[in-house]
Amino acid sequence: RLAVLADASHRFSATLDPDAVVASLVEVCVPQLADVCMVDVLDENGQLQEVASVALDDQSLADVRELRRRRAELGGVNGVYSEARVAGRRESLLIEVLDDSQFQRASVDADHLALFHRFGARSSMAVPMVARDRVIGVLSLLINRTNRHFDQAQLELAEELAARAALALENGRLYASRHRVARSLQAALLPPALPQVSWLDLAARYRVAEADVEIGGDFYDVMEVGPDAWGVVVGDVCGRGPDAAALTGLVRHSVRTAVIRERAPSGVLAQTNAAVLHQIDDARFCTAAYLRVERTPDGVRVQASSAGHPRPVLLRADGTAAFLDCAGLLLGVVAEPTLVDVDLHLAPGDAVVLYTDGVTEARRGKDLFGERRLLATLAGLAHLGADAIAAGLDDAVAVYQDGAEDDIAV
Secondary structure, three states: OHHHHHHHHHHHHOOOOHHHHHHHHHHHHOOOOOOEEEEEEEOOOOOEEEEEEEEOOHHHHHHHHHHHHHHHHOOOOOOOOOHHHHHHHOOOEEEOOOOHHHHHHHOOOHHHHHHHHHHOOOEEEEEEEEEOOEEEEEEEEEEOOOOOOOOHHHHHHHHHHHHHHHHHHHHHHHHHHHHHHHHHHHHHOOOOOOOOEOOEOOOOOEEOOOOOOOOOOEEEEEEEEEOOEEEEEEEEEOOOOHHHHHHHHHHHHHHHHHHHHOOOHHHHHHHHHHHHHHHOOOOOOEEEEEEEEEEEOOEEEEEEEEEEOOOOEEEOOOOOEEEOOOEEOOEOOOOOOOOOOEEEEEOOOOEEEOOOHHHHOOEEOOEEOHHHHHHHHHHOOOOOOHHHHHHHHHHHHHHHOOOOOOOEEO
């Protein structure tokens, strides 16, 4: 008994995938405890649905499913026992010995009785699967091929297995639900699509840390700030989770508000800093790089400013890549941070690449992707469109790193 429970616990704790949990449960039960094992889980409508099953032979599995199908067609009353009743009453059922009289009472005609005889059940038990005081399913075990019978000790073992499996299933469901909520909130903090601009090619890539169920702090946004003028911001809020999401929403809203009153990027970031200090009363902070991109008679003018954020890269069409020297103090620390503006012009084929520190701090062992590799990677992407540049940098980081420990925005 201890060996079975240890094996099951090891299997259940190794995954948060509900399908893997129920697959492990039936593998533990057959053939060690039973000849046939079936797991039914309550769906959103409160109905039991088979999610996993296994038997010593294919015929036994086909027969038990046919018996279940006939019972369902007859309203669920023609059977030796009812999984729905086990779930509803939260009581285990043990039938140590099954005999012909029970099959005759459960069958409605000769064909039905012949199916019972062919399946040949000798002993059965059904156990409710309860997690956090809620029934989530039923574990059914049957013996029909081997010469053995269930007893009270085996019922107690089945109840312990069902309880551990139910808790693992519930944990997996909670993880999946939390992951869905986090990803939905994450998507809500990013623009649904980048605008289409005739003279400006825009693209973005966003990747969350592997297996992370918290909301990340990286964000980006693009907004129209005047006739033939666009604002582009990429930022990184400290921390993860709901607090990071709240600050991300505040910063994005503050930037969009500031561009109405401020033209210079340093002014936009200064206004955003004031909003963060005014509305956030703890030690949270944010880094951001902001560009104002405007079409002029002689090309495209870019003004750039960075508040504690990794410096944007200017990628010329001839393959030259260099950092923009526009570094300033991060947001949310002091009332009047030092911020500077850099002015430059873009010719056809030139690009400016903004990114978060998940790019340069991507790790392979103890080595970082780093700024030098960033410049070399981008130099190799010159002459390409915005989407190819963003995808190329994202792919280079993904290939380099051992695992994504931080979010990445490009």
